[in-house]
Amino acid sequence: MRILDLKNTVINIKQEFSGYFKERDAEINGSLLALLSGEHVLLLGPPGTAKTLLASKICETIEGGNFFHYLLTRFSTPEEVFGPLSLKALERDEFSRRVEGYLPTAHIALLDEIFKANSSILNSMLTVLNERKYHNGKELIEVPLFTVFGASNELPEEDESLEALYDRFLFRYRVDYIQHEENLEDLIFKNTEDFVPSTKLSIEEIKETQKRARDLPVDPEVRSIIKALRRELRNSNIFVSDRRWKKIVNVLRVASFVNGHTSVDRMTAVLLQHVLWEVPEQKEAIRKLILDRVVSGGTDTGKLKLDVLDLKNSIYSCLQQELPDLVACNKCYEEERRTTGSLKSSRFSGVKAQRNLTFDNALDLLKHHTEFPTHSYSFGLDYSNVNSSLNFESLAEQFRRKYGFEFKISLDYGDKKLYEKEYENLEERLNYFRRQIQEEEKALENTLRENIWVSGQDSQEILMKYRSKNTDVYEIASSLNEVRILLEKPRVFDVTIEKAGEIAET
Numbered sequence: 001m002r003i004l005d006l007k008n009t010v011i012n013i014k015q016e017f018s019g020y021f022k023e024r025d026a027e028i029n030g031s032l033l034a035l036l037s038g039e040h041v042l043l044l045g046p047p048g049t050a051k052t053l054l055a056s057k058i059c060e061t062i063e064g065g066n067f068f069h070y071l072l073t074r075f076s077t078p079e080e081v082f083g084p085l086s087l088k089a090l091e092r093d094e095f096s097r098r099v100e101g102y103l104p105t106a107h108i109a110l111l112d113e114i115f116k117a118n119s120s121i122l123n124s125m126l127t128v129l130n131e132r133k134y135h136n137g138k139e140l141i142e143v144p145l146f147t148v149f150g151a152s153n154e155l156p157e158e159d160e161s162l163e164a165l166y167d168r169f170l171f172r173y174r175v176d177y178i179q180h181e182e183n184l185e186d187l188i189f190k191n192t193e194d195f196v197p198s199t200k201l202s203i204e205e206i207k208e209t210q211k212r213a214r215d216l217p218v219d220p221e222v223r224s225i226i227k228a229l230r231r232e233l234r235n236s237n238i239f240v241s242d243r244r245w246k247k248i249v250n251v252l253r254v255a256s257f258v259n260g261h262t263s264v265d266r267m268t269a270v271l272l273q274h275v276l277w278e279v280p281e282q283k284e285a286i287r288k289l290i291l292d293r294v295v296s297g298g299t300d301t302g303k304l305k306l307d308v309l310d311l312k313n314s315i316y317s318c319l320q321q322e323l324p325d326l327v328a329c330n331k332c333y334e335e336e337r338r339t340t341g342s343l344k345s346s347r348f349s350g351v352k353a354q355r356n357l358t359f360d361n362a363l364d365l366l367k368h369h370t371e372f373p374t375h376s377y378s379f380g381l382d383y384s385n386v387n388s389s390l391n392f393e394s395l396a397e398q399f400r401r402k403y404g405f406e407f408k409i410s411l412d413y414g415d416k417k418l419y420e421k422e423y424e425n426l427e428e429r430l431n432y433f434r435r436q437i438q439e440e441e442k443a444l445e446n447t448l449r450e451n452i453w454v455s456g457q458d459s460q461e462i463l464m465k466y467r468s469k470n471t472d473v474y475e476i477a478s479s480l481n482e483v484r485i486l487l488e489k490p491r492v493f494d495v496t497i498e499k500a501g502e503i504a505e506t
Contacts, residue, residue: 006209007258010036011452012199013061020195021054022183025455030171030274031058031149033453035108035201036209037254039247040129040148040168042114044280045175047153054175055110055149063200065107066144072116081121082134089137096137104134107144107203114150115162122161129168146206155279170247174280213257218249218264225269225293232289233276240276248275255453267447269294270454270462291458295465301437301472304429308479311422315486318411321362323379324403329368330389331375332357362407416487423483430476437473441466 010032017028027043034041035058043051059067070081079085081103089096099105103125111117117125128134129148134141150169156162178184226245233240249264255271256264273287359365369375369392376389379398390398399405411419444466448459 027173034171035147037251039170041171042150042169043175049175051151059108061197067108068103068106069110071112104143109148112151115152115156213254216253221266222264308476312479312483319363324405325379327359327379329375
């Protein structure tokens with residue numbers, strides 16, 4: 001069996017099913033993967049969502065296999081599922097069933113309303129599902145079963161026996177009604193002939209896939225993701241059995257093998273979202289946890305962002321020039337008074353007001369003036385005559401005359417050289433991260449494109465999460481540009497509108 005041929009076969013099956021079953025990509029992927037890995041699938045949802053049809057058509061992709069389908073009720077008997085009693089065996093005082101054509105001889109089975117199985121059926125079914133064995137009187141039969149598709153309109157009620165049955169279904173999907181109108185239109189208005197899958201998988205291919213995938217290595221980062229998820233789920237009171245974890249790793253191996261990979265990589269862990277939830281309400285939270293873990297393995301710009309912020313804050317702290325008196329922006333003050341309706345509630349009521357209204361250092365005042373060049377100012381704690389306002393040049397002249405204060409913002413020579421060296425280092429790191437992110441994003445797109453198990457919706461969200469790293473890069477570049485401007489300015493600034501604008505330009 002050539003892996004490429006197997007992958008192409010699975011792709012063809014997926015394409016056939018996606019053209020007929022709209023908005024069911026995740027369910028199709030999971031059903032095929034469960035089939036290849038020998039696990040069971042639960043399709044949970046309201047009536048009329050094509051759960052039974054999807055499962056039966058997936059079963060038709062197996063050539064040379066026996067198929068068993070039954071709708072269970074509370075009154076179903078073991079004879080209906082496991083076969084009738086053998087009259088000839090009874091004549092010999094032996095208890096035996098004629099199992100041909102029933103569940104014990106099936107390769108694929110579809111059990112509708114699975115949780116309505118009564119206790120007389122349940123115990124034998126659990127053994128068949130988990131151990132692939134059936135006790136037929138004195139004889140222990142090896143069941144050739146690959147996958148059971150269970151369909152149900154509702155979750156099982158609280159019952160230990162049903163919980164054990166529920167745990168046997170590794171893949172779980174909540175199937176909803178079609179959401180998009182164009183897909184609904186295709187379903188209800190077009191006279192589409194009954195869908196018959198033309199691409200088939202053989203029993204030998206499935207067995208060979210399971211055998212060859214068994215020893216596929218798991219990458220260390222995938223191991224870390226699984227261990228971290230287990231801790232987080234336990235902290236949220238979601239407990240996944242050890243048996244399920246073992247089966248989950250086996251499924252990841254099969255998925256990677258079919259993809260042609262030599263190990264289980266990080267992207268394959270996206271499939272964990274369909275095997276970990278207990279109730280549908282947990283699904284989205286678990287999905288977010290998994291996608292965050294999958295994407296977080298890329299380039300981390302957090303440390304660079306903090307280093308650039310530290311440098312900018314350090315330079316600003318050196319450039320802070322304390323004003324001899326508080327300065328208020330009259331325009332901002334008037335807007336605040338109109339909003340609040342009274343002076344009492346104004347932010348001027350305290351000595352230390354908000355920065356967009358009052359200023360106690362020259363740098364913040366210059367930045368505000370650059371952003372709002374037409375605003376006028378008053379200074380001192382007496383705001384009773386706010387209409388006698390000063391423009392920025394007049395304010396600077398008043399400070400010079402009254403206090404002998406000159407607006408001078410400068411860095412010591414030694415500090416400036418140190419900051420320039422740090423700036424060059426950070427700029428080099430930023431350029432490296434830019435190149436790294438571009439390369440990683442391109443590689444990520446290729447990885448998602450060739451991974452046949454990741455749905456289109458998951459691929460889009462993974463790329464969006466990764467591209468959010470570019471947002472960090474833009475923020476880092478903006479802050480670093482602000483640092484550059486501060487370092488390139490002359491050591492002493494004359495206070496004019498033009499010069500002030502240069503100082504605060506960011």
